[in-house]
Amino acid sequence: MANVRIERLHKEFRGAGGIVHALADLTLDIADGEFISLVGPSGCGKTTALRIIAGLETPTSGRILFDGRDITRLEPRDRNIAMVFQSYALYPHMTVRQNLEYGLRKRGAPRDERARKVAAIAAMLRIEPMLDRRPLQLSGGQRQRVALGRALIRDPEVFLLDEPLSNLDAKLRVHMRAELAALHQKVRTTMVYVTHDQLEAMTLSDRIVVMNHGVMQQVGRPEEIYSRPANRFVAEFIGTPSMNMIEGQVRTEAGRPLFTGPGITVVLPRDAPQALPSSGRATLGIRPEHVSLVAPDAPGAIPARVTVSELAGPERFHFVAVEGGSIIVRTPAATVLHPGETVALGFDPDRLHLFDGTGEDAPA
Numbered sequence: 547m548a549n550v551r552i553e554r555l556h557k558e559f560r561g562a563g564g565i566v567h568a569l570a571d572l573t574l575d576i577a578d579g580e581f582i583s584l585v586g587p588s589g590c591g592k593t594t595a596l597r598i599i600a601g602l603e604t605p606t607s608g609r610i611l612f613d614g615r616d617i618t619r620l621e622p623r624d625r626n627i628a629m630v631f632q633s634y635a636l637y638p639h640m641t642v643r644q645n646l647e648y649g650l651r652k653r654g655a656p657r658d659e660r661a662r663k664v665a666a667i668a669a670m671l672r673i674e675p676m677l678d679r680r681p682l683q684l685s686g687g688q689r690q691r692v693a694l695g696r697a698l699i700r701d702p703e704v705f706l707l708d709e710p711l712s713n714l715d716a717k718l719r720v721h722m723r724a725e726l727a728a729l730h731q732k733v734r735t736t737m738v739y740v741t742h743d744q745l746e747a748m749t750l751s752d753r754i755v756v757m758n759h760g761v762m763q764q765v766g767r768p769e770e771i772y773s774r775p776a777n778r779f780v781a782e783f784i785g786t787p788s789m790n791m792i793e794g795q796v797r798t799e800a801g802r803p804l805f806t807g808p809g810i811t812v813v814l815p816r817d818a819p820q821a822l823p824s825s826g827r828a829t830l831g832i833r834p835e836h837v838s839l840v841a842p843d844a845p846g847a848i849p850a851r852v853t854v855s856e857l858a859g860p861e862r863f864h865f866v867a868v869e870g871g872s873i874i875v876r877t878p879a880a881t882v883l884h885p886g887e888t889v890a891l892g893f894d895p896d897r898l899h900l901f902d903g904t905g906e907d908a909p910a
């Protein structure tokens with residue numbers, strides 16, 4: 547096992563279309579045994595970061611250190627890493643056993659060591675009954691377990707996973723997600739996990755790195771990223787459905803900071819002003835679960851009209867129209883609203899987020 551330091555990493559790709567800045571000044575310390583996820587939209591640079599850690603790509607500048615050793619120039623095979631991709635990359639003509647022991651064989655490991663390790667990994671991943679089958683005779687989840695096993699058997703210092711669950715159907719994904727979490731508990735190897743699925747990142751990770759356009763936007767524990775997003779990008783990227791965003795103005799009235807948007811006036815907590823945007827223009831963010839249905843005459847109640855109401859298992863998402871646009875309200879399933887119905891909304895004052903025009907957060 548190893549800690550990983552990513553130091554001032556830059557990566558440019560030069561092509562016919564010009565220069566692409568895939569990574570800009572990425573610095574990150576990953577603790578020994580940590581499960582860290584890189585998330586972000588397509589093209590944000592997460593795979594490039596992982597490939598540089600693996601040695602499959604050379605950085606334009608910056609360094610990678612494992613336990614303080616600079617490994618930036620080492621070949622992938624000399625790094626003691628194992629990588630699992632979304633395409634499992636198993637050898638189709640080999641049995642599961644042969645696939646598992648391939649790396650050990652290449653290293654010249656003796657037969658009894660190979661047998662012992664295959665048995666241990668197969669037991670851990672519950673693939674013993676499949677050892678003599680070929681990959682095509684396995685289900686997607688079983689194949690994915692073999693791919694994990696093939697990586698694990700080498701006892702890597704660092705495990706790199708690039709969207710390993712994305713080829714599985716929704717139900718199997720949830721199942722394999724739990725298996726991966728259990729596996730990490732067991733082996734405690736440092737894991738760097740790339741996904742565009744924020745739910746996967748939220749449930750699996752010790753910490754999450756949110757990236758956009760090659761730039762790290764925030765790093766933190768899942769609950770930190772969710773409840774204290776560093777900027778508007780993170781706030782909108784993390785959470786399903788997305789955080790509600792309302793454009794408006796902030797000003798101070800009788801010593802109290804106020805946010806006003808179309809048909810909305812919200813009193814902000816007193817400590818908000820020091821971070822208020824100087825232009826006065828601001829965006830108020832509030833998650834759907836922090837919007838409640840209130841009495842129409844409650845102070846600050848926001849009039850709204852229900853457009854759509856969706857049942858999502860134990861809860862409901864209500865899409866309601868307010869003067870300035872649309873807001874999503876999340877309630878228990880028992881709260882039934884009908885399209886066309888008039889309601890009044892209240893915002894939990896402790897759960898407001900305020901963003902200025904540049905996207906920086908001034909937590910309200």
Ligand code: ATP
Pocket residue numbers: 559560561566567568586587588589590591592593594595742
């Ligand atoms: P996805 O989720 O779609 O896999 P990603 O976040 O993993 O996206 P990267 O694959 O790291 O993104 O790509 C980052 C940027 O670098 C993109 O703009 C991509 O087009 C560009 N890029 C990646 N590899 C190359 C390459 N070999 N040559 C030129 N540009 C590249």
